[in-house]
Amino acid sequence: MVEKDVCNSCLTAVRVLRVSLVDELEGQIDSLLEVLVFQEVFTRDDREEVLCQRGPRARVRKVLDILECKGEEAAKVFLYVRSHHQHSKDESTGQPKSAEYKKVQQKHKDVLRRRSESMLSYNSRHGEKILFSEHYVNLLLADGHQGLENKRHEVLTFGQKRLSLQQKSVVQRKITPAELFSRSNGIRPVKKVLVTGVAGIGKTVLVQKMLFDFGGNKNYLAFDFMIHMSFRDLNLIDKPTNFRELVLRKNRHLAKELDNIFANDDKLLIILDGFDECRHYRSYDGDIFVTEPDEDAEVKEVLGSLLQGELLPNASVMLTSRPAAINHIPVGCIDRFVLIAGFSLAEVQDFFLRYFQDTALADCMFTTVSANELMLTLCYIPAFCYIVCCILKESKDLCGVSPKTMTDIYLQYLVALLRSHTQARAETCLQDQRTGTIQQLSDTIVKLGRLAFQKLMEHQTLFYSSDQDVAVLEGSSILSTFLDKTVAQEPGCTEEVFSFAHLTVQEFFAALYCAVTDHPLPDAIQSKASTEEGTNDGHFDLFSRFLSGILSDRNASFLSRQVGLCCQKEKVDTYRQKITTDLTMLCENGGHILNCLHCLFEQQDPSLALGVKPKALRVNVSDETLSQMDYNAIKYFLNLTKGDISELDLTGTGVSCDTLKDIQPLLLRCNRLWLGENNLDMDAVQVIADVLKVSESITHLGLGWSNIGDDELQALTGAIRVKKRLQELWMEGNRVSYRGLLSLSNLTPDPLTRVVAIWNLYDTEQESVCSQETITVNFTDDAMWEAWGEWVFKRCEVSSNEKLVMVLHKVCNISIHCLEAQWAKTFYSNLSQLIKSRIEYCTEDDMCKKLKNFHSSLNP
Incomplete structure (x- = not known):
């Protein structure tokens, strides 16, 4: 209510301040008007109407008149823009700026514009460049620290996370680059911004967009200078340096005015791109500082001092990183967290149109993808959208069915790129034994796989030309097909830096290498049949899924036909047996089973599930924000099993009403069902009630900390009376009062032998119901x-x-x-x-x- 009142006061404030605003803004109305147009508060027609007015004071009055017609939201943005302009104006009076300073400023903008005016398209030919398109990735301003669980693979988590952010429109909202450094609370400016997003989502493109706009004199961020640094370049510095030298490495044209630039640090934005690519980010020590631009230290210490405000304390800093690395960032100094959410559904369609360059064909391909949950979810990531398009372009010649698994997609991607590279069908290559073309390709793929595997084991995604694993690939004609190359320049030294087009591509090649060679499985995935698996950070989850998919009979055969690589028969048999053994043990001991289920799903062989014969069928997927892909893997396994499910643990998985409806047939088979730590509304509770009414199996139900109240409990109570099968109900930490507990009184002790209701809401009349032995409202039974x-x-x-x-x-x-x-x-x-x-x-x-x-x- 308070927030609403503040918002509703904006238009009133503009009216009250009208006279003073005319005096205040007459000297800056033209620049302010440009910002209002950029923010889409004013249209171009509005701008023309304002500019037609004679004199600056008349223009201010016209702006205020137009605001009257546009309402509260426009007034709110106007007040912010006015405040930001005034703040910038006040601060800028402290340091006079010479003509030379302004000359260097324009020179710097020209340099940035030239460096950033074009970008490599995902589907461009070698050397081909395109200008920035109007289709720009959406940004969602996250209210607080939005770290993705490192336990899950970030790409697989991404689709679900994006949908979650879209639904929380009250807390998170779309923003533009112009708003990144706006005042977060109206009192103090935002100085330090952390931008996160999964691999391939567009973090570097966002940076390039900002540099391009700044170079084009779009001064909506109110900075005099932007300094861009990439950790790919900074990785080459292996000796102490200072911030001045870091700036001048690629900006020698700033040398004469650099002292003045530092003196006006409140007008300086420093962009540090790719923190996750820093070689030493895991060893960052936040307690070592430098305070002067000329003070020498290790690169990580110089940049850490900058980020924490010890060096150039008035400067603004933007840091970009993948989510996996943010736990190593001193987030206490961050003023704003921004998550890049990738393409919207409309932008996916636009990408398809640009790729296929034929409306009918693009629409057809998009329809195909929309019918495949796996492919559509991953298309929200721009880099992956290209991978999918590349596959679809060749899909008619590859196989007659749509990909069902991640491995299917990547194998088809591999063959599609090989075909594109050789300009001939794979079958032609197989027949051309004299030239040995297919053998050369196979050898190169194995070498790429070895590089991917070795670096994955070392948690590295960047490879340098001086690296021995890279050197063996020198001269390979297909190197550029799978590896992106940039050139990092150090004074007196130039080195090439390589990376796979996408993190998941590296994991795929690593699994491919492990499947077609005699290299043993990594220790980290040797045994998954332990309840301690949760201590694993999930680093090898996707690698193990790819490995399972490649070692399946169907994909091993496909790989042999199309690429000429053969999986070792012994390894295929051993791995299939390992899946069966691991699943059996995990079901018996209740260990975390989700990744093992995905490995089974990648095989797409129902006979494997028939070999899983545990003493008790327990499926524990707790503490994961499950996506539709996860539920598909769970359903695939359980639909192949028969009989009761001893235990299904969905604690803290973000399960929704729609999901519960989707898996309702499985819920009917459960003996013990744990749904705690999920926000269950009445619709979701009604699905659970429907299960209780007809299930012959369910005896234990856990709903702790699920936000249920008396009304939801009474719906469950009515359902329990129908079958009278439920024996234990755990509902600790909810909103149940004495009234709700009273509805259970005639169901205890038969059939309910135990009701756990600690940490709920009670009133002074609870004694009678709480005196029943089967209803626990405090800590009494030690055992x-x-x-x-x-x-x-x-x-x-x-x-x-x-x-x-x-x-x-x-x-x-x-x-x-x-x-x-x-x-x-x-x-x-x-x-x-x-x-x-x-x-x-x-x-x-x-x-x-x-x-x-x-x-x-x-x-x-």
């Missing part, structure tokens, strides 16, 4: 709570710090010193030790503070 404590602690152990803090908020919201039971003392003591160990290795300032607060509360 029960000891088992509960062990379960929670195991979840905490395998959780990321972000997830751990969420759990701590729930289990530490009571006075633990009131719990004298031995189980509680053990539980909270172990929890305290876990938090202490996490603090020791935590590199994120904000997260470290949160963990320390919890540690202090447990150890007063």
Whole structure:
């Protein structure tokens, strides 16, 4: 309500300030007008109408008149623009700017425009360049730290994350580059901005767009200078340096005025692109600073000082990074977090049209992709959209069915690019034994695979020409087909830097190498049949899925026919047996099973699932934000099994009403169903109630911390009465009051032998219902709570710090010193030790503070 009142006061404020605004803005109305047009508050026709007025004061009045007709939102943007202009004007009066300063400024803009006026298109021919198109990736301003769980592969998480951001329009909104450094709260300006996004999403394109606009005198960001630095270049510096030298490496034309540029650091924007590509980002030490531009230190220390405001404290800094690296960034100094959300559905269609250059063909191909959930989700990533288009262009000649798995897509991508490279069909190459063309291609692919594999093991995505694994590929004609090349320049030294077109392409080639050679499987994926798997950060998840798909009979045969590479028969048989063994053990011990299910899905062989015969069928996919691809893998496996599902754990997966409807046939087979830590509305609860009404199997239901209240509980109560099969109902941490509990009273102790309702809402009349032994509203049964404590602690152990803090908020919201039971003392003591160990290795300032607060509360 307060926010709404503030918003509604904007137009009134413009009216009240009208007279003073005419005096204040007459000297800057033309530049302010350009900003209003850029922000799409004013149209070009509006601008012409304003410019027709005689004199600046008349123009200001006309602007105010037009605002009256445009309403509250326009007035709000106008006040922000006016405030930002005034702030810039006030600060700029502190340092006089000479004619030479302005001359160098224009020279710098010319240089930036020339460097950034064109970009390589994903589907351009070698050497072909195009100008920036009007189709620009969407930006969503994220309210707070939007770190993706490193436990999941970021590309696979991306589609679901993007949809989630689109739905939260109240909290997150689309922004333009002009708003990146706007005042976040109306009081202090935004100085440090972190832009994140998955590989191939357009972070570097965003940077280039900003440089291009700045070079074209679009001064909407109100900076005098922009300095761009790429970590790909900075990686070549292996000795102490200083910030002045870093700037001059590629900007010698700034030498004469650099002192004045530093003196006006409030008008300076420094862009640091690709933090995740920094060779040493994992070893960054935030406690070593330099304070002067001429002070020598390691590159990471110079840039860290800049980011944390120790060096040039008034300068603005924009840092771009993939999500996987943001835990190594001192986020405490970041004023704004921005997530690049890639293409919208309309932009995917536009990309198809530009690629195929035929409306009918583009529409047909887009329809094909829309029918494939996997391909459509990944098309939101611009780089991957090209991969899909490349496949579709050749799909009619490759196979008669649409790709079903990730491996299918990438194998077809490999063959499509090989065909494009050789300008002939793969069959022709196979017949041309005399030239050995296919053998040469196969050898090169294996070498590429070895490079991909070795660097994946070392967590590297950039490869330098001096590297031995790169040197063996020198002279290969298809190198440019799969590797992107840039040239990093160091004074007196030039070195080529290579990377695969996309992170997932590197993982695919690494798996291909492992499949067609005698190289053993990495230790990290040798055994997945352990409940400790959650400690894995998921670095090899997609690699193992590709490996499984390549080692399937159908894709091994496809690979042999099209590329001439053969998977080792022994390795195929061994890996298939490994999947069956791992799935059996994971089902029995309740270990985290999702990636193993994906590996099974990649095989597309129903006979494998028939070999999985656990003593109890337990499927644990908890603590993952599941995408449709994940549910497809889960359904694929469970639909191939028969009988009851002993346990299905969907705790903290973001499950929705639509998802529950989709998997409802599976829910009917569950004995134990855990749906806690999901935001379940009445529609979702109604689906669960429908299951309870007809299921002959379900005996245990977990709905802890799922935001259910009395109305939702009463819907469940009515359903429980129908079959009377449910024995235990866990609903801790919800909004249930005495009224809701009362609805359960005639269902206990038959059929409900246990109802757990701690951490709910009660009133003073709760005594009668809470006196029932089967309804637990406090910590009484030591044996029960000891088992509960062990379960929670195991979840905490395998959780990321972000997830751990969420759990701590729930289990530490009571006075633990009131719990004298031995189980509680053990539980909270172990929890305290876990938090202490996490603090020791935590590199994120904000997260470290949160963990320390919890540690202090447990150890007063």
